[in-house]
Amino acid sequence: MKEWQYKFIEFTLKKQIIKFGNFTLKSGRKSPYFFDIGSLSNGYDLSKLGCFYAQALIDSGIKIDVLFGLAYKGIPIVTAMSIILARNHNIKIPFCFNRKEIKGYGEGGVLIGSNLYGKVMLIDDVITTGITIYESIKIINSYEANLTSILIALDREEHKFTKTNDIKGIENDYQCKIISIISLSNLIEYLKKEPNMSNNLKHIYSYQDKYGT
Numbered sequence: 201m202k203e204w205q206y207k208f209i210e211f212t213l214k215k216q217i218i219k220f221g222n223f224t225l226k227s228g229r230k231s232p233y234f235f236d237i238g239s240l241s242n243g244y245d246l247s248k249l250g251c252f253y254a255q256a257l258i259d260s261g262i263k264i265d266v267l268f269g270l271a272y273k274g275i276p277i278v279t280a281m282s283i284i285l286a287r288n289h290n291i292k293i294p295f296c297f298n299r300k301e302i303k304g305y306g307e308g309g310v311l312i313g314s315n316l317y318g319k320v321m322l323i324d325d326v327i328t329t330g331i332t333i334y335e336s337i338k339i340i341n342s343y344e345a346n347l348t349s350i351l352i353a354l355d356r357e358e359h360k361f362t363k364t365n366d367i368k369g370i371e372n373d374y375q376c377k378i379i380s381i382i383s384l385s386n387l388i389e390y391l392k393k394e395p396n397m398s399n400n401l402k403h404i405y406s407y408q409d410k411y412g413t
């Protein structure tokens with residue numbers, strides 16, 4: 201693990217982005233941990249989050265035309281990341297995000313910000329089953345745009361409902377590179393060295409047995 205990934209885990213634990221308990225996921229899976237970006241509630245923490253995402257993009261060396269934040273949590277992420285890229289790294293990449301419901305008046309439509317065109321990097325918080333990513337590809341493909349990369353904070357490293365919607369499936373089907381700031385393996389590696397984590401780890405291991413890749 202790189203030092204900034206360690207720092208990211210420290211940040212997520214300190215800010216209680218990573219929570220332990222009983223959580224129902226979008227897929228219906230019952231998880232003993234939850235990654236909750238929505239618990240960040242001030243500009244300072246959000247700008248720190250933006251720094252980690254910007255770092256991951258720069259480290260990847262991937263070239264893109266537009267950043268696309270997926271509603272809802274991808275919206276503050278892509279906004280914070282874009283500000284950090286401009287302010288700290290002098291990198292100006294257009295960004296946009298979607299509405300979950302189509303707006304039928306005023307400017308209308310589903311997109312806010314830049315048009316979707318060329319090589320698109322999708323920005324979100326986590327991938328669990330990958331189903332949400334498959335749904336978002338439909339939005340991207342309805343423009344003259346291609347999904348060429350995905351950047352998330354946490355890859356939960358779970359197997360998916362069907363063979364076609366796992367991470368490797370997305371990468372192969374769409375020639376699309378997926379990068380994550382951390383993976384569940386990174387998190388486990390960190391938690392193993394922390395005191396009082398053995399019970400949480402026990403629950404994570406049995407969850408992994410059921411849903412892990």
Ligand SMILES: O=P(O)(O)OC[C@H]1O[C@H](OP(=O)(O)OP(=O)(O)O)[C@H](O)[C@@H]1O
Nearest residue numbers: 226227271272273327328329330331332
């Ligand atoms: O890989 P999957 O099984 O599809 O699950 C992961 C998705 O679940 C959450 O979406 P949700 O629509 O709940 O996000 P929101 O809180 O940002 O609206 C999360 O933000 C991911 O996009």
Ligand SMILES: O=C(O)c1cc(=O)[nH]c(=O)[nH]1
Nearest residue numbers: 225226227234235326328
């Ligand atoms: O799969 C999900 O719904 C999910 C998992 C997670 O860790 N965090 C989140 O916001 N959603």
